[in-house]
Amino acid sequence: MNTLWIDCKKELDPITLYNEVRKGTKAGLADHSKEAILHVYNYLQDKIARSDKAHYGINTGFGSLYNTVVPKNKLAELQYNLLMSHACGAGDEVPAMIVRLMLLLKAQSLAYGFSGVQLETVERLIHFYNEDCLPVVYELGSLGASGDLAPLAHLSLPLIGKGEVILKGERMGGAEALKKLGLKPLALGAKEGLALINGTQFISAYATALVARAQELVHAGDLIAAISCDAFDARTDAFDLKIGQVRPHAGHLETSLVIQKYRKGSAIADAEKIHTQDPYSFRCIPQVHGASKDALRHVMQVVTTEINSVTDNPNIFANEDEIISGGNFHGQPLALPIDYLCMALSELGNIAERRLYLLVSGQRNLPAFLTPNPGLHSGFMIIQYLAAGIVSQNKQLCTPASVDSIVSSNGQEDHVSMGANAATKCYRVLLNLERILALELMTATQALAFRKPQTSSEILEALVADFRKTVPQVEEDVEMHLLIRKAEEFLRTLQV
Numbered sequence: 001m002n003t004l005w006i007d008c009k010k011e012l013d014p015i016t017l018y019n020e021v022r023k024g025t026k027a028g029l030a031d032h033s034k035e036a037i038l039h040v041y042n043y044l045q046d047k048i049a050r051s052d053k054a055h056y057g058i059n060t061g062f063g064s065l066y067n068t069v070v071p072k073n074k075l076a077e078l079q080y081n082l083l084m085s086h087a088c089g090a091g092d093e094v095p096a097m098i099v100r101l102m103l104l105l106k107a108q109s110l111a112y113g114f115s116g117v118q119l120e121t122v123e124r125l126i127h128f129y130n131e132d133c134l135p136v137v138y139e140l141g142s143l144g145a146s147g148d149l150a151p152l153a154h155l156s157l158p159l160i161g162k163g164e165v166i167l168k169g170e171r172m173g174g175a176e177a178l179k180k181l182g183l184k185p186l187a188l189g190a191k192e193g194l195a196l197i198n199g200t201q202f203i204s205a206y207a208t209a210l211v212a213r214a215q216e217l218v219h220a221g222d223l224i225a226a227i228s229c230d231a232f233d234a235r236t237d238a239f240d241l242k243i244g245q246v247r248p249h250a251g252h253l254e255t256s257l258v259i260q261k262y263r264k265g266s267a268i269a270d271a272e273k274i275h276t277q278d279p280y281s282f283r284c285i286p287q288v289h290g291a292s293k294d295a296l297r298h299v300m301q302v303v304t305t306e307i308n309s310v311t312d313n314p315n316i317f318a319n320e321d322e323i324i325s326g327g328n329f330h331g332q333p334l335a336l337p338i339d340y341l342c343m344a345l346s347e348l349g350n351i352a353e354r355r356l357y358l359l360v361s362g363q364r365n366l367p368a369f370l371t372p373n374p375g376l377h378s379g380f381m382i383i384q385y386l387a388a389g390i391v392s393q394n395k396q397l398c399t400p401a402s403v404d405s406i407v408s409s410n411g412q413e414d415h416v417s418m419g420a421n422a423a424t425k426c427y428r429v430l431l432n433l434e435r436i437l438a439l440e441l442m443t444a445t446q447a448l449a450f451r452k453p454q455t456s457s458e459i460l461e462a463l464v465a466d467f468r469k470t471v472p473q474v475e476e477d478v479e480m481h482l483l484i485r486k487a488e489e490f491l492r493t494l495q496v
Helices: 014-023 031-050 072-086 096-110 119-130 149-160 174-181 192-197 201-231 241-245 250-263 285-307 332-360 381-397 419-451 458-468 480-492
Strands: 003-006 026-029 090-093 133-135 138-140 164-167 170-173 315-317 322-324
Touching (some): 003 014, 014 096, 014 201, 014 285, 026 096, 031 119, 031 315, 072 192, 096 119, 096 133, 096 149, 096 201, 119 149, 138 149, 149 174, 149 192, 149 201, 164 174, 201 250, 201 332, 201 419, 201 458, 241 250, 250 285, 250 458, 285 332, 332 381, 381 419, 381 480, 419 480
Parallel strands (some): 003 026
Antiparallel strands (some): 164 170
């Protein structure tokens, strides 16, 4: 059986990580990660024993209390108090998939050996993941700087027997969960509480899920757009590679090749056209879909760097005998690209809705609203309303979070990234895009039937036949929301 290794010498790939977590692959801690953790932990314990020098977060207060030195006999209590006081989350609970990613990404960041935690702390995070013991974490509370403090505090409380978890689907307190797992509460050492709640693992867990699922939806968007092209009797000229070669953006060329592949052998696509041009939502698929792919590629690079980084503070460099306080917890490197991704995903939904609109508009020999008896039946009229409303919400959610900042901690934390807000709203845009594409798929397959006896390509006809096992052709008005739900479920399992 595969093992997902938390390994300081190997790079995590966000797509692989997401897919392995989705499959339920168990995780393990590599031996050299254990060595790195123990090395810096032992260094820190010796440093504290031999010196009374103030080191932020190790023997001082936090935030604007950075100059308040804490006695050595109170260092463990300092870390417990930190977790308790910072568990100020509110709002909706974070999805289970995101919490699983948070556990592993926090373990990965600590496993490099620059954080000063004990080995048992990292092993406990991985054990929680493997046992499906998921801390209850809330969406609201992080400013995306100083680390994702509130969400990570909720993630960490069950390690010491506090907070709440969902253990194999059952909700319970952290202390009860530890008993069921045969574990005792962790005895936190110096800096451990700070190491646990500093970092960008709330943002980066969302970012990992975003780029992985976005890649799937981008591919699905091309496939569905190809069905729409045949359903609308669109020309093939716009996908000629010569157009892409004189404006050689990678996403443009990739999209043209993909659409060509999907429509190859389509009698509809190959038939002579009366119209000399198509509307932009068809003609500019390579430019629009391609731009979103190029944006996703950039965001993927940033996310890959982030999930393979140390993001707590201070950083402990045992070999150099240095403890350096900096700002690796600041979420700006993620916040900006996530806002970019938010816009890229929104635009995929925007152009998909325009194609949907044209398909129901009664053009190109298609009946109005794709019903055999318009007037008596409304057909797909309100499907377009729904898509338009979702697209509009996505546009509203595209207001960037990363340009905002509110001073906190008595001015010590005077610029924050709001990356957590960027991540959670982008996640909503992603879910909305999934719904819009499901609506386009419903509409395109409905319209394609009116092209018979002309046929589409072998690839597209096979997809339509598979879809029809789940969502039937609509001959007369039905409760459409039931079909919409089935279309969404189909899209979630679609392999492209």
